[in-house]
Amino acid sequence: xxxxxxxxxxxxxxxxxxxxxxxxxxxxxxxxxxxxxxxxxxxxxxxxxxxxxxxxxxxxxxxxxxxxxxxxxxxxxxxxxxxxxxxxxxxxxxxxxxxxxxxxxxxxxxxxxxxxxxxxxxxxxxxxxxxxxxxxxxxxxxxxxxxxxxxxxxxxxxxxxxxxxxxxxxxxxxxxxxxxxxxxxxxxxxxxxxxxxxxxxxxxxxxxxxxxxxxxxxxxxxxxxxxxxxxxxxxxxxxxxxxxxxxxxxxxxxxxxxxxxxxxxxxxxxxxxxxxxxxxxxxxxxxxxxxxxxxxxxxxxxxxxxxxxxxxxxxxxxxxxxxxxxxxxxxxxxxxxxxxxxxxxxxxxxxxxxxxxxxxxxxxxxxxxxxxxxxxxxxxxxxxxxxxxxxxxxxxxxxxxxxxxxxxxxxxxxxxxxxxxxxxxxxxxxxxxxxxxxxxxxxxxxxxxxxxxxxxxxxxxxxxxxxxxxxxxxxxxxxxxxxxxxxxxxxxxxxxxxxxx
Amino acid sequence: xxxxxxxxxxxxxxxxxxxxxxxxxxxxxxxxxxxxxxxxxxxxxxxxxxxxxxxxxxxxxxxxxxxxxxxxxxxxxxxxxxxxxxxxxxxxxxxxxxxxxxxxxxxxxxxxxxxxxxxxxxxxxxxxxxxxxxxxxxxxxxxxxxxxxxxxxxxxxxxxxxxxxxxxxxxxxxxxxxxxxxxxxxxxxxxxxxxxxxxxxxxxxxxxxxxxxxxxxxxxxxxxxxxxxxxxxxxxxxxxxxxxxxxxxxxxxxxxxxxxxxxxxxxxxxxxxxxxxxxxxxxxxxxxxxxxxxxxxxxxxxxxxxxxxxxxxxxxxxxxxxxxxxxxxxxxxxxxxxxxxxxxxxxxxxxxxxxxxxxxxxxxxxxxxxxxxxxxxxxxxxxxxxxxxxxxxxxxxxxxxxxxxxxxxxxxxx
Numbered sequence: 001x002x003x004x005x006x007x008x009x010x011x012x013x014x015x016x017x018x019x020x021x022x023x024x025x026x027x028x029x030x031x032x033x034x035x036x037x038x039x040x041x042x043x044x045x046x047x048x049x050x051x052x053x054x055x056x057x058x059x060x061x062x063x064x065x066x067x068x069x070x071x072x073x074x075x076x077x078x079x080x081x082x083x084x085x086x087x088x089x090x091x092x093x094x095x096x097x098x099x100x101x102x103x104x105x106x107x108x109x110x111x112x113x114x115x116x117x118x119x120x121x122x123x124x125x126x127x128x129x130x131x132x133x134x135x136x137x138x139x140x141x142x143x144x145x146x147x148x149x150x151x152x153x154x155x156x157x158x159x160x161x162x163x164x165x166x167x168x169x170x171x172x173x174x175x176x177x178x179x180x181x182x183x184x185x186x187x188x189x190x191x192x193x194x195x196x197x198x199x200x201x202x203x204x205x206x207x208x209x210x211x212x213x214x215x216x217x218x219x220x221x222x223x224x225x226x227x228x229x230x231x232x233x234x235x236x237x238x239x240x241x242x243x244x245x246x247x248x249x250x251x252x253x254x255x256x257x258x259x260x261x262x263x264x265x266x267x268x269x270x271x272x273x274x275x276x277x278x279x280x281x282x283x284x285x286x287x288x289x290x291x292x293x294x295x296x297x298x299x300x301x302x303x304x305x306x307x308x309x310x311x312x313x314x315x316x317x318x319x320x321x322x323x324x325x326x327x328x329x330x331x332x333x334x335x336x337x338x339x340x341x342x343x344x345x346x347x348x349x350x351x352x353x354x355x356x357x358x359x360x361x362x363x364x365x366x367x368x369x370x371x372x373x374x375x376x377x378x379x380x381x382x383x384x385x386x387x388x389x390x391x392x393x394x395x396x397x398x399x400x401x402x403x404x405x406x407x408x409x410x411x412x413x414x415x416x417x418x419x420x421x422x423x424x425x426x427x428x429x430x431x432x433x434x435x436x437x438x439x440x441x442x443x444x445x446x447x448x449x450x451x452x453x454x455x456x457x458x459x460x461x462x463x464x465x466x467x468x469x470x471x472x473x474x475x476x477x478x479x480x481x482x483x484x485x486x487x488x489x490x491x492x493x494x495x496x497x498x499x500x501x
Numbered sequence: 502x503x504x505x506x507x508x509x510x511x512x513x514x515x516x517x518x519x520x521x522x523x524x525x526x527x528x529x530x531x532x533x534x535x536x537x538x539x540x541x542x543x544x545x546x547x548x549x550x551x552x553x554x555x556x557x558x559x560x561x562x563x564x565x566x567x568x569x570x571x572x573x574x575x576x577x578x579x580x581x582x583x584x585x586x587x588x589x590x591x592x593x594x595x596x597x598x599x600x601x602x603x604x605x606x607x608x609x610x611x612x613x614x615x616x617x618x619x620x621x622x623x624x625x626x627x628x629x630x631x632x633x634x635x636x637x638x639x640x641x642x643x644x645x646x647x648x649x650x651x652x653x654x655x656x657x658x659x660x661x662x663x664x665x666x667x668x669x670x671x672x673x674x675x676x677x678x679x680x681x682x683x684x685x686x687x688x689x690x691x692x693x694x695x696x697x698x699x700x701x702x703x704x705x706x707x708x709x710x711x712x713x714x715x716x717x718x719x720x721x722x723x724x725x726x727x728x729x730x731x732x733x734x735x736x737x738x739x740x741x742x743x744x745x746x747x748x749x750x751x752x753x754x755x756x757x758x759x760x761x762x763x764x765x766x767x768x769x770x771x772x773x774x775x776x777x778x779x780x781x782x783x784x785x786x787x788x789x790x791x792x793x794x795x796x797x798x799x800x801x802x803x804x805x806x807x808x809x810x811x812x813x814x815x816x817x818x819x820x821x822x823x824x825x826x827x828x829x830x831x832x833x834x835x836x837x838x839x840x841x842x843x844x845x846x847x848x849x850x851x852x853x854x855x856x857x858x859x860x861x862x863x864x865x866x867x868x869x870x871x872x873x874x875x876x877x878x879x880x881x882x883x884x885x886x887x888x889x890x891x892x893x894x895x896x897x898x899x900x901x902x903x904x905x906x907x908x909x910x911x912x913x914x915x
Contacts, residue, residue, distance in 0.1 A: 052744075054744070073746060074743075074744055074745070074746050075746030078746060084744070086744065090738065090740060090741035090744045090745075091738065091741060092733075092734055092737030092738040092741055092742075092903065093737065093738075093903055094737050094900065094902070094903055095730075095733070095734065095737060099730055099734075100741075102727075102730070103730060103731065103734050103741075103742065103745050103747070104731070104742065104745030104746050104747050105745070106727030106730065106731075107727075110727070111726075111727050111730055151745075266850060266851075267850050
């Protein structure tokens with residue numbers, strides 16, 4: 001038997017102080033792709049963890065093929081035919097594909113040649129093209145995802161839960177993934193697809209369930225539902241759009257890179273001969289698959305790594321050899337890609353986080369001493385202007401949701417009217433409401449003459465917000481696009497070097 | 502079989518071939534240095550026997566460290582667990598014979614491991630802090646135990662014990678004598694290899710055999726069984742292991758217990774083979790050197806073996822009498838090996854590292870040619886200097902288990 005029918009009825013889950021799920025119900029039909037959509041914090045992940053036995057539910061029941069089941073651990077869920085692919089891949093880099101797959105399921109086919117044969121067999125059947133002997137660290141993101149899916153198939157999963165599987169993929173890879181999913185459904189499996197990207201959901205799903213504030217608020221038919229209807233169900237409000245209105249581009253350059261190259265420890269070029277100009281009032285978007293030099297580009301401008309060739313100018317100032325501190329003091333705001341590692345000290349209150357990066361300038365610091373009063377007042381200003389949802393300036397940064405943390409960082413980096421804003425994935429992992437707010441602020445600052453270097457993996461954001469798009473591939477700027485005429489698929493092709501993934 | 506697979510196999514074969522070639526080159530250099538300096542003791546059977554005896558405790562500690570770290574727990578408490586092992590060996594061997602002595606040593610080490618596991622796995626204590634605490638507690642406990650249990654015994658004192666029986670030793674017939682007579686001819690290469698063979702086949706303790714067998718056992722269990730795969734997955738990505746239904750806590754516990762038992766065996770070796778009596782504080786930092794041998798060996802059993810032999814050699818010769826001229830001859834060997842290494846680094850486009858190593862090599866040459874002997878205080882330092890030095894040079898290429906030393910809490914997945 002390869003088909004499965006899973007029904008969830010009235011699931012509830014409470015954490016101290018929070019109701020994560022209440023009265024959640026959905027029905028996943030056999031041989032279908034069921035999409036579950038909702039904003040960040042709507043309770044999708046909690047539901048997934050309950051369905052996969054990572055956490056127990058407080059109320060409600062799960063029915064598999066009509067019979068009630070209870071999962072004490074993922075092992076029970078696997079035994080019932082439910083497998084899960086996490087958003088953050090659960091793979092050990094230093095083990096081979098085969099070792100990662102057989103781990104925990106050694107009893108099925110051992111850990112030797114039998115297991116490898118079985119892996120090749122499944123890989124061929126669904127067109128995954130995986131070699132069991134490769135080390136996982138050598139694989140790209142899309143291939144790792146296939147390893148994860150194969151891992152659950154190897155255990156005989158009939159329902160495969162995918163948590164935001166497209167977040168890490170470029171458009172061509174998304175198409176390949178969808179083809180794989182279709183193949184799975186054709187061969188009798190079911191898929192539960194979690195996402196907040198409405199276009200994709202309408203493209204792949206057979207059924208749609210919508211979650212808001214911890215509960216299922218409705219279902220929709222992907223064939224008839226419009227994007228707007230789905231969005232309204234999801235947020236109870238209108239769908240924001242990143243589109244910028246009139247152009248505010250001037251001919252005054254704020255950032256100019258001439259032939260900049262950056263090498264790694266072994267002398268290999270991570271960035272090669274980059275020349276790029278950002279004008280006042282202009283948003284320049286950098287599109288590229290992650291790991292093609294975006295991080296290095298941002299770091300070299302910020303003075304975190306040194307260029308071994310070329311020069312970088314901020315307005316008239318040569319900043320090629322300046323320290324990060326000096327670059328910031330010249331009027332550069334920086335929204336780092338990983339807010340937990342670079343943007344915030346999570347255990348500090350918000351007002352202390354306000355001081356970080358501005359520890360040489362008013363109002364946070366006066367005469368070399370931290371001004372608590374000034375920092376608190378300015379943190380409060382950011383909270384008001386950027387609509388950061390927090391009890392107050394004394395709250396530690398950790399207690400805020402991702403979207404609110406990000407709004408606070410953007411607000412801080414725009415303090416003191418910078419000339420240039422470097423924004424790395426400014427809305428990654430941020431829900432629709434906060435995303436719209438951040439976009440609005442970037443647009444407003446741009447009208448006042450701010451130059452923005454925008455690095456993002458969200459193509460809609462890049463196309464909608466940028467005045468000009470540059471594509472980065474293997475450390476080189478390989479193509480330029482006008483965002484008003486480019487399509488996501490053109491961009492995707494340029495990002496992957498023209499080869500269909 | 503896909504072409505990719507055969508490419509991997511080919512790469513593995515080339516790698517092995519290069520490795521043998523490198524080993525041969527090292528032997529040639531050693532032999533040349535011996536002939537040039539006339540310090541025949543470099544590869545004399547007696548020296549190499551001392552080296553083997555010096556290597557085994559380090560090897561056992563290193564393997565212990567390997568077990569724990571492969572499961573993601575840094576066991577810096579090896580030193581303390583070894584200390585407990587020395588007391589266990591003496592106490593149980595005195596009362597119940599050598600076999601129980603060895604088992605008792607392992608059990609005492611295991612007890613130290615249990616303490617470390619409870620602290621780090623169950624309570625999430627920082628691994629280094631727990632390990633250092635175990636070392637301090639181990640030393641105190643052994644001092645206390647020795648005073649209370651050995652003071653009244655015949656051959657015992659408040660801090661030492663002798664007169665217990667030790668595991669049997671044997672000499673491999675024919676081979677040992679044949680190799681010894683070859684070694685005495687001082688021929689190029691042949692005598693050096695024969696010296697090594699004679700060194701390990703003469704008055705060989707069963708504990709030495711056990712130590713070497715455990716290298717193979719460790720490699721087999723960790724890389725060829727599903728138990729080993731699960732254990733290693735806990736050191737690489739415990740969250741992933743958890744989502745696959747593996748009880749990470751259990752594997753970490755088992756790994757740290759085995760680690761402690763290995764360290765305890767290392768202690769037994771010190772108290773029963775390296776010496777036939779027990780003294781408080783007998784380990785002299787060998788637990789730490791075992792950890793260093795493991796890091797040098799890139800968290801692999803064969804690497805731990807290589808590292809232990811090297812550290813054991815320097816440890817062994819520091820115990821020989823009149824080792825000043827011997828260490829002096831070794832200076833030349835070190836200088837040559839460093840020079841080779843410097844060339845490799847420069848060719849691999851790591852100029853800065855290469856130049857630093859070249860400078861060190863030059864220093865060693867100058868020292869060698871400007872003196873006749875090395876002061877005895879320096880020879881005692883040799884193993885520690887070598888440890889520091891080797892780690893400084895090699896540590897850039899190493900790959901430790903990805904989640905080594907990181908705290909792990911159940912339910913953190915997803």
